Amino acid sequence: MIDAIDRAILRRLQEDGRMTATALAGEVGLTVAPCHRRLKELESSGVIRGYSADVDPARVGLGFEALVFVTLRDRQNMKAFEAGVAGIGQVIEAQRLFGEPDFLLRVMAEDLPAYQRFYDDVLVGLPGGRKVD
Template sequence: MTATALAHDVGLTLAPCHRRLREMESNGVIRGYRVEVDPAKVGLGFEALVFVTLKDRSNLKGFEQEVAGIGQVIDAQRLFGEPDFLLRVMAEDLPAYQRFYDDVLVGLPGVEKLTSTIVMKHVKTGGRLPL
């Protein structure tokens, strides 16, 4: 949405709207802006959710640091209980994912168990905070 449209929607003129946006950006309320890319149109039409269980907590930081640097892992959440992590992984296709699984995922620090499930369809994406 443009700043002009936002100003209209919230009942402000453009200048105060810009000022409030800059204030929210500097305070960290607005963390950034992004572009949504269609994964299939850039050759990444395969998506898997990977549940990761670690052997123990001694490799926790090493695992997190290594995962943070892997481009094909587009989301990573640490979970309470088991499994320990949920990774969202993008690949070209199933054979490319299998290579990534064999060459990268199984070698991550402390991995005891990996369970993958393939994303069939996105029902809802880009959810926003209920504000």
């Protein structure tokens, strides 16, 4: 069961995932050993799924972001569509919606012309897609 101290640990790590256990312990009012034990338990139980870097898309040549709604032809195309989207690096997030549209995609591209090419060459050709907005 997660208590107030665990929540404080999680809150601080969400703000700064590179924080040392010593600094974290000081901020949540624990000594290092109990803080480290709690941190390891949160990791091993799956509450903390991992650590990642927050990358600035513009600094890696991806200055354009688009939210794209996709409506499938029918439900039988769902798995093929999901498999198709999973292999596309420019789709950085895909959320299944309930109702129409069926999916919301978050797409990154270098700029608007690059996105237009991606839209024309890739998005409209995804398996099972009926409508791409």
